[in-house]
Amino acid sequence: MGKITLWLALAGLVWLGWTLWRLGQRRADSRRAEASSQHKASHESPHHTPSAGADPPAPEPMLRCAHCGLYLPAADTVVDKAGQSYCGTAHRDAAERAAGTTGRRG
Numbered sequence: 001m002g003k004i005t006l007w008l009a010l011a012g013l014v015w016l017g018w019t020l021w022r023l024g025q026r027r028a029d030s031r032r033a034e035a036s037s038q039h040k041a042s043h044e045s046p047h048h049t050p051s052a053g054a055d056p057p058a059p060e061p062m063l064r065c066a067h068c069g070l071y072l073p074a075a076d077t078v079v080d081k082a083g084q085s086y087c088g089t090a091h092r093d094a095a096e097r098a099a100g101t102t103g104r105r106g
């Protein structure tokens with residue numbers, strides 16, 4: 001009985017090795033194809049400038065002033081309690097005043 005288990009284990013090992021070998025062959029094939037295509041691309045564009053450590057600044061979202069409609073970077077906006085963005089405190093105050101006095105005489 002012990003011998004059968006040993007043979008089964010051996011068969012499993014052989015199957016595993018064969019599968020891994022096939023996977024390796026396939027990977028080598030695709031790598032060879034990739035390398036040839038990369039070689040072609042590098043030959044077509046030889047002017048490759050490496051830019052290490054020089055990341056381009058992330059594009060800042062532009063927000064619109066809810067009062068005058070001016071577009072400005074999100075960092076330069078003034079946000080009111082309602083979450084609206086304005087180009088400055090003056091326009092924020094003006095909009096708040098306008099909203100607060102709607103339908104009221106003040």
Ligand SMILES: [Zn+2]
Nearest residue numbers: 065068087091
């Ligand atoms: Zn404004």
